[in-house]
Amino acid sequence: MSDPFSAFRTSAAQMRSPTSRAFDGDFVSLNGETGEWRAGKAKTVVNGRQLVADVHDRFAGWQKRQDKKFTYCGHGFVRDGHQPPAREKLDERDEARWPGGKDPWQLCHYLPMFDPETREQFVFTTTSDGGKDALADLQDAYADHNEGRALDACEWPIVELAGESYVNSYGKTIHKPIFDIVGWCEPPPAFRRPKLPPSARCCASSSTSRPRQSHHWTNGRRSMMKFHSEFGSCAATDNSRPG
Numbered sequence: 001m002s003d004p005f006s007a008f009r010t011s012a013a014q015m016r017s018p019t020s021r022a023f024d025g026d027f028v029s030l031n032g033e034t035g036e037w038r039a040g041k042a043k044t045v046v047n048g049r050q051l052v053a054d055v056h057d058r059f060a061g062w063q064k065r066q067d068k069k070f071t072y073c074g075h076g077f078v079r080d081g082h083q084p085p086a087r088e089k090l091d092e093r094d095e096a097r098w099p100g101g102k103d104p105w106q107l108c109h110y111l112p113m114f115d116p117e118t119r120e121q122f123v124f125t126t127t128s129d130g131g132k133d134a135l136a137d138l139q140d141a142y143a144d145h146n147e148g149r150a151l152d153a154c155e156w157p158i159v160e161l162a163g164e165s166y167v168n169s170y171g172k173t174i175h176k177p178i179f180d181i182v183g184w185c186e187p188p189p190a191f192r193r194p195k196l197p198p199s200a201r202c203c204a205s206s207s208t209s210r211p212r213q214s215h216h217w218t219n220g221r222r223s224m225m226k227f228h229s230e231f232g233s234c235a236a237t238d239n240s241r242p243g
Contacts, residue, residue, distance in 0.1 A: 024192050025121030028113065030163055032128065035175035037161045039122060046161055050182060051122060053159050054112040055142040056151075057194050058135070062090060064104045074107075075196045078139070109135055113159075114191045121192060130176030138179045145184060155184040 026040035037046045061075030061084055073090060076082030084107060087093075092104050109132060111124040126132065138157065146154040159179040168174050 023110070023123050024194060025112070025123050028122045028124050028161075029126060030131070030161075030175060030177040032130070032175050035163050035165060037163070037177075048160060048162070049115070050158055050160050051113040051115055052185060052188055052191070053138060053157050053179065054114065054187070054191065054193070055139060055156065056154060056187075057112050058110065058139065059194065059196060060084065060107065060109045061196075062087075062105050063108050064090075064092065064106070066104065072197045073105075077196075110194075111135060111138075112191075112194045114188050116185075116188050116190070119190050123194075124177075126177070128176075130174070134177045134179055138181075141181055154187075156187055157181045158183040158185055 028037060028039040028046060030037050035047075037049070038044060039046045056079060058078040059075055060078070062073040064071045064073075074084030076084070087103075087105065090105055092098070095101075095103075098104060106127045109126050113122040113124055114120070115122070124131075126135070138159070142154075142157060145157070149155075157179070158181070160182050162178040162180045163175050164178055165173050165175045
């Protein structure tokens with residue numbers, strides 16, 4: 001008997017826009033100069049907003065903007081223990097030809113987020129040390145809270161978009177993102193889990209992912225691994241714009 005749902009899947013694939021975005025939802029990030037959290041193309045201020053953070057689907061990879069398009073490479077989920085390709089495996093390696101002397105490739109870190117009241121999807125994205133510190137703290141809290149739980153029983157943190165600041169060696173005030181955990185919840189049923197973009201030609205031809213880490217078991221149930229490993233496997237080209 002044929003799959004009774006295949007016709008729906010085929011029709012959905014045909015109807016879907018070929019220019020659909022690589023990532024589902026508006027990008028949200030903290031402005032390091034002003035301390036304002038902003039979301040979407042309209043740059044709406046969202047300081048203090050509470051969102052559900054999908055730490056389980058945290059991912060990262062390289063991105064490059066060229067001709068008003070973004071090229072993606074090396075994306076993978078933290079939970080899988082992937083590593084991105086080394087920078088020398090990508091193109092644009094001649095520093096003398098970098099626009100403005102800046103590497104066109106950036107290693108970006110992503111956190112899918114969701115507002116259960118408005119059903120809006122967001123993606124936090126960062127390349128900064130402060131942003132990575134905020135994600136590291138959140139990952140540790142997620143692993144500690146769910147230690148000993150089965151993976152399908154893990155709770156997700158509800159976070160408030162906050163921040164803190166410091167004065168650097170040049171006397172300039174720098175703002176850093178903070179995810180204040182205000183509660184925990186089950187994964188929202190309406191949330192659409194993220195999918196990684198397809199492979200880009202700028203990546204190394206050979207796989208750069210490392211062997212999957214073994215899972216620990218506690219009382220017959222799988223416990224959480226610490227999310228300290230960083231990403232991998234190649235990803236795609238798209239014209240969506242982070243932030």
